[in-house]
Structure formats: C-alpha cells, structure tokens
Amino acid sequence: MTIRYPRPLRPGDTIGVTAPSAGVVPALQERLLHAADVVRAKGYDVRLGETPTGEGIVSAPAEVRAAELTAMLTDPAVRAVVPPWGGELATDLLGRLDWDAFGADPTWLVGFSDVSTLMLPLTLRTGVATLHGQNLMDTPYDVPEGIVGWWDVAASAQDGGALVQRSPRRFRSSGWDDYEHEPEVSTWTLDAAGSWRRLEGEDPAAPVDVRGRLIGGCLETVSLLAGTPYGDVARFAAEHAPEGLVVYLDILEWEALEVGRALWAMRHAGWFDAAHAVLVSRTHAPDSDGFTQHDAVRDALGDLGIPLLADVECGHVPPYLALVNGALARVQHGPEASVITQRLVP
Template sequence: MTIRYPRPLSPGDAIGVTAPSSGVAAPLHARLHHAVDVVRAKGYDVRLGETPTGRGIVSAPADVRAAELTAMLTDPAVRAVVPPWGGELATDLLGRLDWDALGADPTWLVGYSDVSTVQLPLTLRTGVATLHGQNLMDTPYDVPDGLLGWWEVAAAAQQGEALVQRSPRRFRASGWDDWEQHPDASTWTLDTAGAWRRLDGGDPAAPVDVSGRLIGGCLETVSLLAGTPYGDVARFAAEHAPEGLVVYLDVLEWGAFEVARALWAMRHAGWFDAANAVLVSRTHAPDADGLTQDDAVRDALGDLGIPLLADVECGHVPPYLALVNGALARVQHGREESVITQRLVP
C-alpha cells in the first residue's frame, strides 16, 4: 500500500469548519468569524458547520459531531476540513466513523491537539495523509520566516515538490493573546530564543540527518490509542513505510511521570520499532520530583539508538510546523540550523 494525498487546494475550493471536539464559546465568536474571513481572503469558500459554536466540554453529542465531520470529509466540493481547535474528548467519535468512506476520496483534515485523535487513525487505517498544523483560530497569525502555513502545504504539488521548513530558533513564552479583547490578533511575538536539542546522548554538536515517513500527534490523546485498532503504528510502518518512520509527539500538559508511562506504553505497542528518529515538542508541562521531561523521554526511548530531538515546533508552544502524516521527511539538525523537508510522495 502507498500513501494517498488529497488533491492540492485551488482557489475557489470549499473549506469546511466543524468542531469534532470542543466548540467556541460566545466571547470568542468574533475570533472565530475573523479566522473564517482570513481563510476567505485567501480565496476559499468557507462552509461553517453547526458545531463550531456549540457549548460545553464537547461541541455537540457524539453522533452529531461524527455526522458533521463525515459529511464534510466526504463532500466532493470540500477539499479541506479545519476545526477551530482541539478539546478533550474527540476519542468518542472513533467507533462512530466509517473509515472506508472517509478514505474513499481523500480530503485534507487539518489541525493539532485533540484533532490528532482523529487525524492519526485516519492515516493509520486508510493510508490517507493528514495535516498536523495550525488550527483555524491560529490561521490569522503571520507565519514566521522559515515555516509554512497549513494552506501552503495543502496547496502544494504532490509529485516530489520539496516543502522545506526551518526552525526560527525562537518561540513564544509569554502566553496567549486575549482573543476576546483582540479578535484580530495576527502577529506571533517570538520573545525567547530556543533551538532543538538532542536527548539521545550523542554529541550535541554532531549533525543529525535522518529520513522516514512522518507520523504522530498529541501525546496525551494518541498515546491512549496505542494497542487499539486506532493506533496500530507498527502495522502502518509495515504496510506504508519501508523507509522507516519519523515519529513526532506533542507534549501538552502531562507531568514527567505520565509522559514516561505513556512513552513506555507506546513502545510496548510497537510505535518505535521502525522509528529512525523521534521528535518531541517544546512544552511548558511540569517536571516531577526526581524526573524531568527530558528524563522521561530518555527513560523510555534512550536506548533505541536513534536521534531523539526535543523542543521541536510540533506542539502547543508557538510557532508551529506544518507536518503531513504519511509524508516522506528528511530531518536535519546541527549547530547552525534545524530543517524538516517533506515530500508528498506515495
């Protein structure tokens, strides 16, 4: 089997907005509609579903969310689905989705956080690429030099075009903008220096240069899929990735002990058997007494003999790389720069 990619976005295509996890509360509706306007200004027809303005822990009952997501992903006119953001309980959709139907005519599913709870199984079960990148509410922000917006990646050609992204080696440590007071906020202030770091015990100055198929998501959600029909990374590697994998993980809020246990569970389920490298996000998650976040990664993965890179822009700390699950990626890291090059090849 090979990876299948949605066709590239073109001006006039429809973009669906649905909330498979949490909706947007009324005080932030102005931000939601501003983000929709930004996407329209890029030349796309935006179709806003009923769920994005739903209230509560989830935007609507699971059957309603599953139906709206399915309708958008299977509508031939909708070429990308971009939820407003993540949430907590998208996992309740997994048994309600017809995966064969979702994979029949590939459509871009874009986002991160709890959206990866659906993205990962879609790629693993169907071989359809999904796009871990800025969610809708982040779309109005200017993309820092060296990175790509989700709309740029989704519009790329599929026959080997190199999608190159370079770490800005700066990040935002000052928290989130107040979207209620400033719904049109559009500039990330990258106020702190920070480069990728090696955790694997290799010479910190020695260059890393590895390749493989990208696969990953938010650790707090996708780790709970390990060992289930929705998180069979070992099978995906055997069927789709003879080149091996580059596994990326977004650590949001779990403490170091929880991270270590999750990584061990994933390792027991074969997640890293075919890994050529593991990328771990920059995080504000807490250390534990006697175990740091770095220690947690080393404890579970340190003896794999592969590069382990930390502080990668694949998490909840801005800015964000746009990473395609299933894409063939080359990861290069050295003293002067850190680069990911993706090719959307079968």
Template sequence: MIRYPAPLAPGDVVGVTAPSSGVAASLVPRLEVALDTLRSRGLEPRLGRCLDGSGIVSAPADERAAELTAMLLDPQVRAVVPPWGGEIAIDLLDRLDWDALAADPTWLVGFSDVSTLLLPLTVLTGVATLHGQNLMDTPYRVPTPLASWLDVVAAPTGSTVVQGASERHRAHGYDDWEADPAVVEPTYDSAGTWTRLDAHAGGELAVSGRLIGGCLEAITHLVGTPFGDVPRFAREHAPEGTIVYLECAESNAADTTRRLFQLRYAGWFDDARAVLVGRTGGADLPGWTQHDAVRHALGDLGVPVVGDVDCGHVPPHLALVNGALATVTHDAGADRWQLSQQLVP
C-alpha cells in the same frame, strides 16, 4: 502507499466543524477573523452546525461524526479544519466509515485533540493528514522558516515542503482573543532551538522516514486499538521506516515518561529512524524534567531523538504531514536544523 488529497485552489470550500470542543460565544469574533483569513486566500469557508462552545463537546457524538463525515465526503469540500482541539474526539472513532473516507481523500487539518482523528485516518487508510495550526490560529503570521497549513495543503503531490527550527517561541501566556480578536502578530518571548536528547547526540544528522504522530495526551489512548496501530502503518505504508513526532500538551514530566514508555512497549518506535519531541509547557518535577523523561524513555533506542521541536501547544507550529517522506538534517557547525517533507506516495 500514501495517498494525498488534491491540493487546495482558489474557490475551494473549507469545511469548519468542531469534532471535539466548540467555540464559546465570546470567541466568535476570533472565529470570524479566522474565516476572513480563509476568504483572503480565495477559499470559501462553510460552517457546520456542530460549533456550540457551551459544553465540553460541540454536539452529541452521532451528530459530530455525521457532520465530519459529510464534510469529508462532500466533493466540493477540499479541506476540513476544526476551530481547535478539545477533550473528547475519541468517541467518534467507531462512528466513522473509514473505507468511505479513504475513497476520495480530503485534507483534515489540526492539532491537539484533532490528532485523535488525524492519526487513525492515516494509519487505517494511508491517506495523508496535516498536523498543523488549528483554524483559530490561522490568522497568525507564521515565522520563517516554518510554513502555514494553508501553503502546505496547496502544494501539489510530488512537491517538497522545507521548514526548519524557529529562532523564537512563546513560552508564557496566550493572547486574549476576547479583548483583541484580530491579533495576527504572534508574541514570541523566548529564544531556543531543537536539542538532541539521545545517547549518541552530537555531530551532523541526516535521517529520513515517513512522518506519523500527534499529541501525547490524545494518541496514547489509541494504543492497543486498530486506530493507533503504528506498527501496522510502518508495515503497510512506510518501507523507508518512520519518523515519529510527539508533543505533550500539559502533562508533567512523570506522566510524559509513562506515556512514552506506553508507546515504546506498543512498538511505536520499532521502525523509527528518528523521534521528534515537541517543546512543551508541561511542568517539570523536582529532579525530573521533561528532557529527563524523553532521555529515560527513548534515549537508548539507537536512533536520533530530537527535543524542543516546534510542534504542538507551544507556538509556533510546524505543518507536519502524516505519511509524508521526511528528512531531518542538522548542520552542527551552524547549528541549523531543517525538516523537508516530500509529498510522494
């Protein structure tokens, strides 16, 4: 059974700590803009000490683990949202008290290296977590029909969150937050929609399962450990089957292929009703594209495999709740995609 943290309400505290990379001094003005965005929603941000951006991580592992734990266990803190991901959140996993974190669930939100923490929390405890915008992305206006993480964590348990495919995305470059820390209007320079990549692509689609997934470069390192036991999650928490979502941050097409096969060999797709693969900026190779990688590794699973999904490092970002009962539909005539998430146990 999936357990959902209490929905956020005005006056609630949002903890801000960096369990992976901190914030460089030149980007603190952007952090302040993000904090003001929380305040504009009636929320009270509370900054931790582990935010230093001068090195690869914000603080020693014991300090990062202790601060993350303290925030997640503080009854006043109803969500914890890191500034962004990074590189080495994995060194926290054996330092966290997973039973204690399950006792009074608090929303943990983010993507990229934060998925190193999101996925284990849901797999080990059955507590829902949210793969969505990081704090530094929060000031951006989220285009219809996507939802901000702020709206999703405010939704009552039992409600349904409906999103869909964005008509445009950002394929090139990033905003310069040092030059303009207050930017809120995203620049989407390319058109596109979601794409069927499985061997039986075509026609209408309607498929349901419990969402689970994250960033490939982070979560493939959890395979073979208790923290990445997705087959266990399926057995204990997803009798409806799973919808596995994955996104490549930067790996080239060959590395994407290897990572997808690693997950396949580990049984991650044995209970899958569908697989969603995020749009990526990772490089294609001569004669081998990112779509080729997905088709080769997953195209014959016998379930729908959907590529170019708005998930991860190519904005905009869907807000995906690990553990939610999701339904993916495709109206082939109108080429309209929809993803609904029921926040039900």
C-alpha cells in the same frame, strides 16, 4: 500499499469548519468569524457547520459531531476540513466513523491537539495523509520565516517537490493571546530564543540527518490509542513505510512521569520499532520532582539507538510547523540550523 494525498487546494475550493471536539464559546466567536474571513481572503469559500459554536466540554453530542464531520469529509465540494481547535474528547467519535468512506475521495483534515486523535487513525487505517498544522483559530497569524502555513502545504503540488521548513529558533515563552478583546490579533509574540536539542548519545552537538515517513500527534491523546485498532503504528510502518518512520509527539500538559509512562506504553505497542528518529515538542508542561520532561524521553527511548530531538515546533508552544502524516521526510539538525524537508510522494 502507498500513501494517498488529497488533491491540492485550488482557488474557489470550499473549506469546511466543524468542531469534532470542543466548540468556541460566545466570547471568542468573533475570532472564529475573523479566522473564517482570513481563509476567504486566501481565495477559498468557507462552510461553517453548526458545531463550532457549541459550548461545553464537547461542541455537541457525539452522534451530531460524527455526522457533521462525516458530511464534510465525504462531500466532494469540500476539499479541506479545518476545526477551530482541539479539545478533550474527540476519542468518543472513533467508533462512530466510516474510515473507508473517508478514504474514497480523500479530503485534507487539518489541525493539532485533540484533532490529532482523529487524524492519526485516518492515516494509520487508510493510508490517507493528514495535516498536523495550525488550527483555524491560529490561521490569522503571520507565519514566521522558515515555517509554512497549512493552506500552503495543502495547496502544494504533489510531484515530489520539496516542502522545506526551518526552526526559527524563537518561541513564545508563556501565555495566549486574548481573543476576546483582540479577535484580529495576527502577530505571534516570539519572545524567547531556543533551538532543538538532541537528548541521546554522548555528544549532544553531533549532527542529525535521517529520513522516514512522518507520523504522530498529541501525546496525551494518541498515546491512549496505542494497542487499539486506531493506533497501530507498527502495522502502518509495515504496510506503508518501508523507508521507516519519523515519529513526532506534541506534549501538552502532562507531568514528566506521565509522559514517561505514556512513552513506555507506546514503545511496548511497537510505535518506535521502525522509527529512525523521534521528535518531541517544546512544552511548558511541568517536571516531576527533579525528573524532567527530557528525562522522561531519555528513560523510555534513550537506548533505541536513534536520534531523539526535543523542543521541536510540533506542539502547543507557538510557532507551529506544518507536518503531513505520511509524507516522506528528511530531518537535519546541527548547531547552525534545524530543518525538516517533506515530499508528498506515495
């Protein structure tokens, strides 16, 4: 089997907005509407579902969220589905979705955080590429130099051409923008400097140059799929990735010991058997009594004999790389630059 990509976005295509996890509370809905207008200004129609304005832990009952997501992912007029953001309980949709139907005429599913709870199984089960990138609420931000927006990735030609992104080596040190009082904010505050860090081996400055199919998501949610029919990375590697894998993980808020336990569970489930490298995000999550977030990665994965790169822009700390689950990637890292090149090839 090979990877299949939704067709590239074209001017006039419809972008669907649904909230399969959390909706947007009234105080922040002006940001939601502004973000939709930004997408329209890029040349697309926007279809707002009913769930994005839902309140509570989830935007609507599971059957309602599943129905709206299904309607958008199977409507031939909708060429990308971009939730406003993640949430907590997208996992309650997994048994309610017809994965084969989503693969019949693939549509881009875009986002990160809890949206990866759905994107990862879609790619693993069907071989359809999904796009781990900015959520809708992040779309108004100017993309830092070196990074590509989800809209440009989804519109790119699928002829094997290279999508090159470089770490800007700057990030946001803390906090979030105030969407209630500044709903049109469009500039990231990248007030701290920092590069990727190599965690394994005797020489942390040794260069990295590896290739493999990208696969990953938010650690706090996708780790709980390991060992289930929705998180069978080993099977995906055997069926779709003879080139091996580059696994990326977004660490949101778990303490280091929780991260370590999750990584061990994923390792036991075969997540890293075909990995040529593991990328973990920069995180503001806490350490555990002197056991750091980097220690957790070293403890669980340090003897795999593959590069382990930390502080990658694949998490909740802005800015955000756009990573295509299923794309063939080359990861290069050294003192001068950190680069990821993707090719949307079968």
